Amino acid sequence: PQAKKVKIDKSYGLLDQRVKISGWIHRMRSNKKVVFIVLRDGTGYIQTVLSGDLALAQQTLDLTLESTVTLYGTIVSVPEGKSAPGGVELVVDYYEVVGLAPSGDEAITNKIAEGADPSLLLDQRHLALRGETLSAVMKVRASLLKAIRRVYIEEDITEVTPPCMVQTQVEGGSTLFKLDYYGEEAYLTQSSQLYLETCLPALGDVYCIQESFRAEKSHTRRHLSEYTHIEAELAFIDFNDLLQHIETLIVKSIQYVLEDPIAGPLVKQLNPGFVAPKGPFMRLEYKDAITWLQEHGIKNEEGNDFQFGDDIAEAAERKMTDTIGVPILLIRFPVEIKSFYMKRCSDDPRVTESVDVLMPTVGEITGGSMRIESTEELMAGFTREGIDSKAYYWFIDQRKYGTCPHGGYGLGTERILAWLCDRFTVRDCSLYPRFSGRCKP
Ligand code: 4AD
Ligand code: MG
Numbered sequence: 154p155q156a157k158k159v160k161i162d163k164s165y166g167l168l169d170q171r172v173k174i175s176g177w178i179h180r181m182r183s184n185k186k187v188v189f190i191v192l193r194d195g196t197g198y199i200q201t202v203l204s205g206d207l208a209l210a211q212q213t214l215d216l217t218l219e220s221t222v223t224l225y226g227t228i229v230s231v232p233e234g235k236s237a238p239g240g241v242e243l244v245v246d247y248y249e250v251v252g253l254a255p256s257g258d259e260a261i262t263n264k265i266a267e268g269a270d271p272s273l274l275l276d277q278r279h280l281a282l283r284g285e286t287l288s289a290v291m292k293v294r295a296s297l298l299k300a301i302r303r304v305y306i307e308e309d310i311t312e313v314t315p316p317c318m319v320q321t322q323v324e325g326g327s328t329l330f331k332l333d334y335y336g337e338e339a340y341l342t343q344s345s346q347l348y349l350e351t352c353l354p355a356l357g358d359v360y361c362i363q364e365s366f367r368a369e370k371s372h373t374r375r376h377l378s379e380y381t382h383i384e385a386e387l388a389f390i391d392f393n394d395l396l397q398h399i400e401t402l403i404v405k406s407i408q409y410v411l412e413d414p415i416a417g418p419l420v421k422q423l424n425p426g427f428v429a430p431k432g433p434f435m436r437l438e439y440k441d442a443i444t445w446l447q448e449h450g451i452k453n454e455e456g457n458d459f460q461f462g463d464d465i466a467e468a469a470e471r472k473m474t475d476t477i478g479v480p481i482l483l484i485r486f487p488v489e490i491k492s493f494y495m496k497r498c499s500d501d502p503r504v505t506e507s508v509d510v511l512m513p514t515v516g517e518i519t520g521g522s523m524r525i526e527s528t529e530e531l532m533a534g535f536t537r538e539g540i541d542s543k544a545y546y547w548f549i550d551q552r553k554y555g556t557c558p559h560g561g562y563g564l565g566t567e568r569i570l571a572w573l574c575d576r577f578t579v580r581d582c583s584l585y586p587r588f589s590g591r592c593k594p
Contacts, residue, residue, distance in 0.1 A: 162196035165239030201243040221251035296416030300409035315348035328367040341366035349386035360385035379587040386561035392506040424575035493534035496523040521562025
C-alpha cells in the first residue's frame with residue numbers, strides 16, 4: 154500500500170499503517186539477521202527494525218550513525234514488557250539512503266556524547282546539538298519563549314523590536330561591547346529598557362525578546378556575553394503592581410511549559426524534582442537579606458561580614474537562595490549599588506523600588522524596578538554614575554513630554570532554563586553560547 158509521509162511524533166498514532174519516515178540514524182545495533190535503528194527527525198525518536206534481505210542489504214551498504222535515510226514500513230506496537238519511544242516500532246520493508254555519514258562511529262558518538270571534554274563539545278556544538286540532552290533543552294527553550302509570548306498576548310502587551318546597535322549604556326560602562334559605527338563609537342545593547350520606556354506613550358505597555366550583550370570577562374555558571382533578554386515596560390503602575398506582574402508572568406509561563414505536550418515531559422526528564430512555582434513569592438527586603446547573611450555567617454567578596462550597602466554577589470546570593478529554597482523577590486536595593494534610572498522609595502530615600510527574582514540553584518533570573526519620573530532626579534542619577542547625559546537626550550525627553558509612573562524588568566532566558574531544566578550552566582541553555590574566549594562556531 155501507498156506510504157503516508159509523516160514526522161516521527163505523528164507516526165506513533167498510526168498503528169498498522171504503512172508510513173514513510175525520513176531522518177538521521179541516531180543509534181544502531183545489529184546481529185546477523187536483524188538491524189535495529191533508532192531514527193531521529195527532530196520531532197522525536199522511533200525504533201525501527203530491518204530484517205531478512207533488508208538487513209543483509211544494510212550490512213553490505215554499511216550504514217553509519219548520523220546518515221540520513223528514508224524508511225518505509227508498518228507501525229506496530231512494541232510487545233508487552235518492552236519499551237520504545239511512542240510505544241511503537243517501525244517494521245521496515247524498504248529504505249533509501251539520502252546521505253551517508255563517514256564511518257567511525259566512535260568519533261561522532263564522542264562529539265554528541267555527554268561527559269565528553271567540554272571544549273571539544275563546544276568546538277563541535279553543531280554536532281553536539283544533535284544529542285538527546287541539548288536538543289531537549291532547546292525544545293524546552295522554544296516552548297518557554299512561546300509561553301512568555303502567550304502571557305504577553307493575554308495581557309495585551311505589544312511586542313516591539315528595539316535596535317541592537319546603540320550609543321547609550323544601561324547597566325554600567327564596564328561591560329559594554331564597543332564597535333566602530335562608520336567612524337562613530339557605538340555599542341551592542343546591554344538592555345532594551347530605555348527604548349521600551351520611549352514606546353509607552355506611543356504604544357502603551359510593551360515587551361521585547363531581544364539579544365543583549367555584556368562583556369563579562371570572568372567565567373561563571375550564569376554569565377554569557379550574548380543572551381536572550383525578555384524585557385517589558387508598563388505604564389501607570391506602582392511598585393506592587395510590578396512585583397505582582399513579574400510573579401504572574403513566571404508562574405503562568407512555567408505552567409504553560411509544563412502543560413505543553415512536547416516540553417512538559419522533557420522538563421520531567423531533565424529535572425525530575427522540579428516544583429512548579431506558585432504565588433505569592435516570598436518578599437525579602439535587601440536590608441533583611443543583609444541581616445540574614447550576617448546571621449548565617451556568609452561573608453562578602455572581601456571576606457568580611459555583610460554591611461548595608463554591599464553588593465550581594467553571585468556566590469552569597471546563591472547560598473542564601475539555596476538555603477531558603479523557594480523563589481524570592483529580593484526588593485529595595487540601595488541607590489548606590491543599582492543603576493542610574495531607578496526610582497527611590499518614598500519612605501526611605503536610601504533605597505530604590507527595585508527587585509531581583511531569585512530562584513534556587515541559579516539565583517537571579519530577573520532584575521527590574523520602577524523608573525525615575527522627573528528630569529531633575531534623572532540628571533542627578535547620571536551625575537552620580539558619572540554618565541555624560543548628552544547621548545540620552547531622547548530618554549530625558551521621555552520625562553519632559555508627559556512623564557508617567559512606570560516600571561519594567563528583564564528576564565534572562567538562559568537563566569530561567571538553567572533553573573527549569575536543572576543545567577549546571579547557562580552555556581547549556583544557549584544554542585551557540587558566547588563567552589570570553591568563545592565566538593565559534
Ligand atoms: O539585572 P539586569 O542587568 O537588568 C537590566 O538589564 C534591566 N535594564 C532590565 C530591565 O529592567 N528592563 O539584567 C536582567 C536579567 C538578569 O536578571 C539576568 O537574568 C539576565 O538578564 N542577565 C544575564 N544572563 C546571562 N548572561 C549575562 N551576562 C546576564 N546579565 C544579565
Ligand atoms: Mg541584575
